[in-house]
Amino acid sequence: MPVAQRTPWRVARLLWAETRPVVQTIFAVRYWVGAVVVLAADGAFGPATVLGAAGWLLLTMSTYLVNGVSDLTADRANGSTRPLAQGLVGASGAVRVAWALAVGGLVLTALTGTVALVLCAVAMGVLGWAYSVGPRPLKCSVGGTALASAGGGLLTYLAGAAAAGAAPAAPHLAVFVLLALWMAVAGATKDLGDRAGDQAAGRRTLPVVAGHRAATQLIAAGCLLLGLVTVVVADTWPEVLLPALVLGAGAVVVAVLAVRSAEDAPRAAVRRPYRAFMVTQYAVNPVLVLSVLA
Structure with a gap:
């Protein structure tokens, strides 16, 4: 893509596409389902629920962005049309954005003052990055992939419940x-x-x-x-x-x-x-x- 076309808005849209919006949507659905289940019982809707949702979105975006970088070889071999595989955004820049998103997500969840939510967020950040990077990424084994998939889903439901103030x-x-x-x-x-x-x-x-x-x-x-x-x-x-x-x-x-x-x-x-x-x-x-x- 010509340099003249790489406006901040254009790059942001490409990075958003790389995080797989369909997947981001289902993570948001899980979070809010966890919150609604508790709110319908004895939970309390407040700023913590909204801040938690924003923080969780940043964390899941970070996870899938770094995953896109780590999957470049496989994605190109599979003919992926995602921005990183197509060379529309650079891998090093995507990693920097992923770090910023991860830090931002942890900060937002910490601002809720909800210990259970912060613990879920830390666990989600570690699990998400361990899936893609490190000496033995979880994605490289059947058991690791299953652990990351199940763990990420359950943590998201529990995070929504924690942000709403109670256990499901x-x-x-x-x-x-x-x-x-x-x-x-x-x-x-x-x-x-x-x-x-x-x-x-x-x-x-x-x-x-x-x-x-x-x-x-x-x-x-x-x-x-x-x-x-x-x-x-x-x-x-x-x-x-x-x-x-x-x-x-x-x-x-x-x-x-x-x-x-x-x-x-x-x-x-x-x-x-x-x-x-x-x-x-x-x-x-x-x-x-x-x-x-x-």
Whole structure:
């Protein structure tokens, strides 16, 4: 891109695109679901909730920005159209912005004066950066990827609850844990279409380690097992029946799409299980909120 076009606004838009707005949106949804669940019970809405939301956004943006830098080799091998992979923004500048976002996020959460929220923020910052950088990034192993996915999701729900001033009730905490596990299990579908690039970058994702067919079978089995657990949760706590049913239905859909996924299919087709995973996330969270407010 010509230097004349690199206005601060243009660079900011490119960096925002690099942080994957769809993913940023679901993190914001998780935070506010955690807050609403508590607010509907005995929490209190105040400046801490809003400051916490802003701080959490900066932290998750930082995480995905540094991840974009660390994924350059794989993204280019996979034909990614994100700004860093296309060379529209520089890696060194993106890292500096990521550091600034991380510090800003921690400062904003500290200003809330909520110890539990600050602890969640510190844990999220460490987990997010450990996923992408360091001598042994979490993203380079199946277990590390699962830990980062589940941990980041659960911490976000708990951060929203902490900012609202209380811990979530047991039924809602159970759904939060299920959704965190959903990210670890069904979220692995994201790697199905990225196998070539991940292998080139030295990442040992599930499809790289086990092969495409075995990976889809393991993902399908994990989703179905998680679906069974949702039935147990719904039976134990009828107040979360609807979100549990939606998650269970999504688990079946992802399992079916995964086992039907062909390795040599177009990349858009291979990513169908991942799209179903994302749609399920977007569906479960508002249903949980509606069940709480009903």
